[in-house]
Amino acid sequence: AQKITQTQPGMFVQEKEAVTLDCTYDTSDPSYGLFWYKQPSSGEMIFLIYQGSYDQQNATEGRYSLNFQKARKSANLVISASQLGDSAMYFCAMRSTSGTYKYIFGTGTRLKVLA
Amino acid sequence: NAGVTQTPKFQVLKTGQSMTLQCAQDMNHEYMSWYRQDPGMGLRLIHYSVGAGITDQGEVPNGYNVSRSTTEDFPLRLLSAAPSQTSVYFCASSSKRTFSYEQYFGPGTRLTVT
Numbered sequence: 001a002q003k004i005t006q007t008q009p010g011m012f013v014q015e016k017e018a019v020t021l022d023c024t025y026d027t028s029d030p031s032y033g034l035f036w037y038k039q040p041s042s043g044e045m046i047f048l049i050y051q052g053s054y055d056q057q058n059a060t061e062g063r064y065s066l067n068f069q070k071a072r073k074s075a076n077l078v079i080s081a082s083q084l085g086d087s088a089m090y091f092c093a094m095r096s097t098s099g100t101y102k103y104i105f106g107t108g109t110r111l112k113v114l115a
Numbered sequence: 116n117a118g119v120t121q122t123p124k125f126q127v128l129k130t131g132q133s134m135t136l137q138c139a140q141d142m143n144h145e146y147m148s149w150y151r152q153d154p155g156m157g158l159r160l161i162h163y164s165v166g167a168g169i170t171d172q173g174e175v176p177n178g179y180n181v182s183r184s185t186t187e188d189f190p191l192r193l194l195s196a197a198p199s200q201t202s203v204y205f206c207a208s209s210s211k212r213t214f215s216y217e218q219y220f221g222p223g224t225r226l227t228v229t
Contacts, residue, residue, distance in 0.1 A: 045220035101146055101165050105158040
């Protein structure tokens, strides 16, 4: 069965510093995609970054990068130069690309950026 | 494009009442899903659809029905509301035309069952 684990319920980071949010996954599918979503206090879900299981390079989108270690089954999100607006809930998610359409989500990490 | 829209934004029901949460998307996406979000549990998949006329169960389907008669609409029906269904409900859509199949989410419906 597929599973996403986010072990950090809450994190603090000082403004302008980098922070890593952990995500480990479990799947037997040979092909899959990994996602990170941001949920600010307003409640909407915002797509941040995607990593395919066969991608050779780690994904980057602006200040977001995904540290993908396939052998360790981890897909950590790195936010560089944190801003106050980064304070939010962050969810890691996975979707199989060789089977059913289903996504599964982790339980999330609440990040608070301190001024 | 309006993206994914959901109505209503808020709803209070009494135990045993039924209602339909509406979801529509204007991006011609093939895939649509319903999730519920509860504190400490992330998002859990209720039902999903890979195209008009095709639906399947997710992780927590009991007490909910769906149908997909058109590409655009994917309503979620609560048959007989229970306090355990108090939650925030999100609808999402995606397409194989984007290589990542990233999901676009609606703004959510906050449902309280008393």
